[in-house]
Amino acid sequence: MAACEKLLVLYTGGTIGMQQSADGLAPASGFEARVRAQQSEEGQDQLPDWIFSELLPPIDSANMSQANWLAMVDAIVEGIEQHSCDGVLVLQGTDTLAYSAAALSFLLLGLPVPVVLTGAMLPAGTEGSDAWGNLFGAMRALHQGQASGVQVYFNGALMHGARVSKLQSDAFDAFTVLPRQRISPRAGQIPQAIDYRQARHPVNIAVLPFYPGIQAEHISALLGSGVQALLLECYGSGTGPSDNAALLTALETAHARGVVLAAISQCPQGHVEFGVYAAGSQLQAAGLVSAGGMTREAALGKLFSLLGAGLEPKEVEHWFNLDLCGERAD
Known part of the structure; x- marks a missing residue:
């Protein structure tokens, strides 16, 4: 240094x-x-x-x-x-x-x-x-x-x-910097496709918290607005209204057409671990990828960087799952 x-x-x-x-x-x-x-x-x-x-x-x-x-x-x-x-x-x-x-x-x-x-x-x-x-x-x-x-x-x-x-x-x-559990494999190296020399372009990303009373129509309207990614702020360890079949279908449909769906925890010191509760497992099955212990700011910035580099949705999900600069692992 x-x-x-x-x-x-x-x-x-x-x-x-x-x-x-x-x-x-x-x-x-x-x-x-x-x-x-x-x-x-x-x-x-x-x-x-x-x-x-x-x-x-x-x-x-x-x-x-x-x-x-x-x-x-x-x-x-x-x-x-x-x-x-x-x-x-x-x-x-x-x-x-x-x-x-x-x-x-x-x-x-x-x-x-x-x-x-x-x-x-x-x-x-x-x-x-x-x-x-x-x-x-x-x-x-x-x-x-x-x-x-x-x-x-x-x-x-x-x-x-x-x-x-x-x-x-x-x-x-x-x-x-709040203590948030960060367990994720570190990327072996940063590929040229996402390093600082790669040109970026603006992308359409939305952020939405789950809350009691949220309706499938709310999410459908947002997903139908042309968003390329939706960052959902889930409860606790990554749960949401799993008894709302229409809401889950809206997420599945959007994911199938290439919208990247990511989940963070609403808890300031929380992290997403889908398998703890069945409600979380259903969100994972609908296509959500876990942000682990990332903050809202980090998850939003990471989605922008990856999508803005022109990566395909599957590539975005791949790199989103890996620690790139210390955001997901200590």
Whole structure:
């Protein structure tokens, strides 16, 4: 793990760089000058040299989309291949930071340099803000040397990019990695078809929780909307309304025509193990593939990366079942 000597700082917007507008806090450009001024004022040492790139327009992360993730990937690869950067720091808002970290974990498979994401709960310059601590802390962590892969730096902690979740909306330690059982074989190697050089395209993915009273018509309408994959948030260890024959038939029919069906647990510290209950076994028979202990963010990002690479449904299910970057196994 060599120390980062030249860092790409990729600014996408978010609270960390927001300024007051007539409608309240809003994303703002010009953040590079503010960062350099603050670095000079604090006399920050042990930081790598860095160059700045900004995705325009800067956005509130509530507006994050697949297109934004793909733009991030392009900017990151450009910084490494054209500007010889040996580390990347991505700045974005916290609302979808865990989703971005998970998506980039899979979109950047095989990338030879470390990528760290951070943001802030309060804008830079606000009294008591965590912005400069997170930003310069992440820079120092990269300068000290990190393994390749994606991580999140927040409140002094480095966390695995495909395992982290935001659990609090108003605290500096908003992000954490919950213990979730992760037992899955590790992929022997990352094939070229899904490494970071593979072009991706947007895909149609939906997420739906099971809940008491859910109807087959609800799922049929969603499956009939053109989705390529449906991520179902199941109860407990992967159960659902197994006495609803119409619902199970809707899932079976969609799976037969090539819709990828995946299951995660609604429990923050849960994992899917279909064979524990008959209700889970019936979902498996309908075509659902288990996400094991993956988070919603990781499962969604993984489906996007695999489907976006143009893989066939069976190939998607194959790679979804394997651990690609530490998301499914410790």
